[in-house]
Amino acid sequence: MGGNGKKVIVVGGGLAGLSAALKIAESGAQVELFSMVPVRRSHSVCAQGGINAATDPHGQGDSTWEHFDDTIYGGDFLANQTPVKGMCEAAPAIIDLLDRMGVTFNRTSEGRLDVRAFGGAKFKRTAFAGATTGQQLMYALDEQVRRFEAQGLVTKYEFWEFLVPVIDDDRRCRGIVAMSLDGMDVRAFPADAVIMATGGPGLVYGTNTTNSFINTGSAAGACFRHGVDYANGEFIQVHPTAIQGEDKRRLISESVRGEGGRVWVPKDGKPWYFLEEWYPAYGNLVPRDIATRAIFKVVYELDMGIEGRNVVYLDVSHLDPAYLTSKLGGVLEIYEKFVGDDPRKIPMQIFPAVHYSMGGLWVDFGQMTNVAGLFAAGECDYQYHGANRLGANSLLSCIHAGFLAGPEAVKYLSGLQNPTDAVTLLQQAEKRERDANNEWLKKDGTENPYALWREMGNLMTENVTVIRENPKLKLTDEKLLEIKERYENRVGVPDKALWKNQPLVFTRQLENMIALARVVTLGALARNESRGAHYKPEFPDRDDANFLKTTRAAHSPHGPVLTYEEVDIQFIPPRERKYDVEK
Amino acid sequence: MANEKSIILKIQRQPGPDKASFWETFEIPYRKNMNVISALMEIQANPVNAQNKRTTPVAWECSCLEEVCGACSMRINGRTQQACSALIDELEHPIVLQPMAKFPVVRDLHVDRSRMFEDLKRVRAWIDIDGTHAAGPGPLISPHRQALMYILSRCMTCGCCLDACPQVNSRSPFIGPSAISQARLFNMHPTGAMHKDLRLRALMGPGGVTDCGNAQNCIHACPKNIPLTDSIADICRQTTRLALFGSLRK
Numbered sequence: 019m020g021g022n023g024k025k026v027i028v029v030g031g032g033l034a035g036l037s038a039a040l041k042i043a044e045s046g047a048q049v050e051l052f053s054m055v056p057v058r059r060s061h062s063v064c065a066q067g068g069i070n071a072a073t074d075p076h077g078q079g080d081s082t083w084e085h086f087d088d089t090i091y092g093g094d095f096l097a098n099q100t101p102v103k104g105m106c107e108a109a110p111a112i113i114d115l116l117d118r119m120g121v122t123f124n125r126t127s128e129g130r131l132d133v134r135a136f137g138g139a140k141f142k143r144t145a146f147a148g149a150t151t152g153q154q155l156m157y158a159l160d161e162q163v164r165r166f167e168a169q170g171l172v173t174k175y176e177f178w179e180f181l182v183p184v185i186d187d188d189r190r191c192r193g194i195v196a197m198s199l200d201g202m203d204v205r206a207f208p209a210d211a212v213i214m215a216t217g218g219p220g221l222v223y224g225t226n227t228t229n230s231f232i233n234t235g236s237a238a239g240a241c242f243r244h245g246v247d248y249a250n251g252e253f254i255q256v257h258p259t260a261i262q263g264e265d266k267r268r269l270i271s272e273s274v275r276g277e278g279g280r281v282w283v284p285k286d287g288k289p290w291y292f293l294e295e296w297y298p299a300y301g302n303l304v305p306r307d308i309a310t311r312a313i314f315k316v317v318y319e320l321d322m323g324i325e326g327r328n329v330v331y332l333d334v335s336h337l338d339p340a341y342l343t344s345k346l347g348g349v350l351e352i353y354e355k356f357v358g359d360d361p362r363k364i365p366m367q368i369f370p371a372v373h374y375s376m377g378g379l380w381v382d383f384g385q386m387t388n389v390a391g392l393f394a395a396g397e398c399d400y401q402y403h404g405a406n407r408l409g410a411n412s413l414l415s416c417i418h419a420g421f422l423a424g425p426e427a428v429k430y431l432s433g434l435q436n437p438t439d440a441v442t443l444l445q446q447a448e449k450r451e452r453d454a455n456n457e458w459l460k461k462d463g464t465e466n467p468y469a470l471w472r473e474m475g476n477l478m479t480e481n482v483t484v485i486r487e488n489p490k491l492k493l494t495d496e497k498l499l500e501i502k503e504r505y506e507n508r509v510g511v512p513d514k515a516l517w518k519n520q521p522l523v524f525t526r527q528l529e530n531m532i533a534l535a536r537v538v539t540l541g542a543l544a545r546n547e548s549r550g551a552h553y554k555p556e557f558p559d560r561d562d563a564n565f566l567k568t569t570r571a572a573h574s575p576h577g578p579v580l581t582y583e584e585v586d587i588q589f590i591p592p593r594e595r596k597y598d599v600e601k
Numbered sequence: 602m603a604n605e606k607s608i609i610l611k612i613q614r615q616p617g618p619d620k621a622s623f624w625e626t627f628e629i630p631y632r633k634n635m636n637v638i639s640a641l642m643e644i645q646a647n648p649v650n651a652q653n654k655r656t657t658p659v660a661w662e663c664s665c666l667e668e669v670c671g672a673c674s675m676r677i678n679g680r681t682q683q684a685c686s687a688l689i690d691e692l693e694h695p696i697v698l699q700p701m702a703k704f705p706v707v708r709d710l711h712v713d714r715s716r717m718f719e720d721l722k723r724v725r726a727w728i729d730i731d732g733t734h735a736a737g738p739g740p741l742i743s744p745h746r747q748a749l750m751y752i753l754s755r756c757m758t759c760g761c762c763l764d765a766c767p768q769v770n771s772r773s774p775f776i777g778p779s780a781i782s783q784a785r786l787f788n789m790h791p792t793g794a795m796h797k798d799l800r801l802r803a804l805m806g807p808g809g810v811t812d813c814g815n816a817q818n819c820i821h822a823c824p825k826n827i828p829l830t831d832s833i834a835d836i837c838r839q840t841t842r843l844a845l846f847g848s849l850r851k
Contacts, residue, residue: 044733055662056718058758059670117739120728120790122751129741148751153669157754161727168722176715200707225642230665264632264639265685266666344748348755352667355686356636421733468646468658512648513657517617518708521645521658 022046026427027194027209029180029237031057033152033413034396035215036159037420038427043166045428050207051163052175052196054232058160061217061230062416065152066271066349068134068144069116069413071109075126075133080141082106089411090590091601092138092305093376093404094550094560096250096568098586101383101401105418112417113145119158122147124345134345135276136409138305140600144410149271149348155413179523180237183212183244183392184440184447191391192440195451199523202516204455206448208441210434211391211427214241215420218375218397222535223483224475227372228260228269238379238398239530242537246387248571248578249400250377251534252541255407255551256483257373258309259332259366261357267371268356270332271349272409274366275302277342279334281309282365283322289331292316300597307406307551308597310370314484317369324367333365372483374412376403376551377541380570385423386430393427395419400568405550458522463508467525470509474501474535482539486554491543495536502532537571537578544580545569562592606631609651609695610640612659614709622706626651626695637677637684637698638666659698661710668824671757674701674764675710681764683824684710701764703771717758720780724800728792740791753786753832755825762829765822767814774808778819781810782832788839798847801840810836 024047028039031053039049053060074080086106090099117123117131123145124132136144147154166172177199184193184206193208219235220227227233242248258281259274260267275281280302282289293312294301304312313330317323324330334342334350339362342350350361359366379387379394381401386393395416402415481487481494505528513521547561548554567582607628615622628651629643645658663673666685673684676699678692689696704712742750756779763769763777784800787793804810810833819829 040733055664055670055672056714056758058718059664059672061665061670063669063757064665064667111735114735114738115730115733118728118730118736118792120739120787120793122747122754124751125742125744125747127744129743131738148755150669150755153757154751154754158728161721162730164718164722165727165729230670232664262634263666264635265642268667348669355668356688358688466646466648468642472646512655515616515657518660518711520660524645 024048024428024431025050025209026431027052027207027212028215029194029212030060030215030217030396032060032062032215032217032396033155033159033416034420035213036156036163037417038213038215038395038424039163039172040159040166041421041424042428043163043171045425047428047431049172050175050209051172052178052180052194054177054179054199056176057163057174058156060156061233062156062413063150063153064228064230064269065413066149066269067136067273067276068146068151068410069113069155070136070139070143070408070410071113071145071414072106072141072143073110073113073131073133074141075130076142078141080143082109084141085109085143087590088139089408090404091595092408093406094595095404095566095587095592096253096549096585097402097404098383099589100586103589105402105415108418109414112414112421116155116158119162121154121158124148134273135303137272137275137303137309138408144276146273149273149346152413155417180216180240181451181526182240182447183246183389184444185244185389186440186443189245189389191389193444195447197451197455197523200518202455202519202522204448204452206444208444211393211431213393213395213423213427214238214379214398215394215396216398219531219534220372220375222475222531222538223372223479224472225264225266226475226479228257228267229372231266234527234531235534236527236530239534241379241387241392242571243530243533243573245573246389246392247380248377248534248537249380250541250569251537251571252545252569253376253405253551254372254483254538255306255374255376256310256370257306258313258370259368260371261353261366261368263356268352269373270353270366270368272306274332274334274346274349277334277345278337279332281313281330281332283316283324283330285322297597299599304597305406305408310484311553313370329367329369331365332368334361335363335365370484372479374407376400376405376407384426385419386426391430393423395423405552455522458511458525459514461509461511463510465504465508465510466512467509467521467528470501470505471528471531474498474532478535478538482542484553486542486552488543488554488556491539495539495543498532498536498539505529505532540578541569541571541580560595566592608635608640608689611695611697612709613699614659615700615706617708618705625656631689635689637687637689637696638663638673640689641684659710660708669757671759674759674761675699676701676764681761681822683759686824701760703764703769704760714758714760717760717763717779720776721783723776723803724780724784725796725803726780726783726787728787728790729796730792742791746789750786750789752827753782756782756827757825759824761822761824762819765818767816767818768812773812775812776804776808778829778833781836782827782829785832785835797839798843801836801843804836805840805844810840
């Protein structure tokens, strides 16, 4: 083994995982990087619009404080302010570094980085690479990690599925158990520091999400079921503008509105730009939760969806086609490819879809969970977005959290006093998981795991997205328990092979998805207020007296147990969040 | 088609790398706006073939489902493409699905493309930064140059170009179009250019750029319209220049 003798396991090879791996390898420690797909195909590639950093290239008076304030305000004051402040202050240096790595950011005529407008921000601060910014950032980090892989400091385990964390009696992480997705062999891997960077749980909502097919949330769910707390699970962002599809919802980036796109429906034979009318200060660039609820109101309450269908227009046909191609080519191409119309000529038809989880594994300000040595970074942590995430803050939070978690994990290893041998513990965990696989393979029930998953996804989409009502949430949890019962007693794994058995893997993931679905639903049920993405008509206002608190869910045999903890609000006192006037 | 409300899929299946392949036909209900992925998902949820016999779900690779991750490449009616952007309404029926032929089959439509990631190491497809510490912004790059670099950088390692290339096969060491185009991308970057000779030398030996047979299939196969033949020509010029004048530049 090369390097300084230290080893960290990173699970997940998206932006957060790669960022962590890069910092760890650079410090001279070994990285074992686990990913269920070749890391270059991770979900981070889907991010389109850009990455926020207050570099103020146009001299408009933007600052990291403004970015910080927009993020806290946009998140409806639920995010802890210290880590968010740190992220916004780190952002300009992160952009510089990405620039040095060769990210193909769009340029000004002077050759510097260009920026564009995004929702919930009054300044242009979003750096971008065409309309596939996430892909371009992913590739830059993937390339840097490959450089360390070529030097022997990073070992990749691609097509490996994380099954469980291995935790000792002192609540310390001692490694993981993972399964090869080719040969289905189950193995324990020792490590005293493990970083989870496993992304969001969009597939808990079936196919009604913009997430990739790999975003089951299973790894985070497995951690939760093994004693890692999950925070603010009820905060699920529904993106206002996506196109419908049988297999998934496809995002149409917020940058379309940032570049001048307008949302409307026909009214008395003319376009009615309802966002511009209702929110004159921000217009089409209101944050995502506001835009989503406005679209729901137009479609469901006012019954004004286009031709009576659940869609509204997102229109760029008034803009110069050449400008559109240069700034938004990749986004418009998605619409053209998957719908067949040219958005330069015909307004796009869009509707909201589940997009991002603000909630995730609970972590401290050094990205460590409540299990010592087990860290989390990226969409699978809960740290940076409060009750609602601003556009173009996700790429930033992934990289920042990874850059933080990597060195913190190395620091943790340095501080360990005489680590004891965990061989027996790891062997037991490995055997348990191998036996579990064999049990699963014997399951011959009538419930198909994919069909059961779709049923759960539709249940969650109908009741636990934009508008939340307590009676329905209660009923949803009852139905989730029923799905859980059917899963445990009647599921059948439709493939018995010990080679590339995808149904076996999916069946195991479903168990963790059901667990997370309950965390989301029960968190929503308990929170009797409206804040950010969480909206209850019965409790339409934010209730700081009772709910300016982080929800913290802990696993128990009887289901999630919720407790609440204070939010760090030491820098910006909470104020009312409204977008019809300047903040 | 059996009737107007169903789709027939003929799928070439193979249980494992050393197993024989066979054909299995599926009939699934038609809905509007389906793509090949949603048809395969239908089989997952109800793994019954056209003879009404229970079978296993078809194995295939996918991730983003919006043609940006490169995972779901396969041969659809003989043409290598992404399954996510292959719309059922635009395909001839019955629909024939096969794994890509230039990579070892793992199972069914799932192939092993790990060689492509190894090839990225061979051409040093990265910028040799000094470290991740704060060192100010990168070099200035004109919007014109950025525009071309961005197009090259959209390569998603999907393998369509390799699958379409007659020079790429199990008996040939040819690295193929995508890695050559990546070498061009990194040689265009001001910092990357400082190490361009290393990339070029990696492409000068056996399996390098001169193995291109100029069939030009790659440019038609690329789902992202990357000018792969331009990249090959450009790298050819760069390697020729290095071979002729390299020793003088020391």
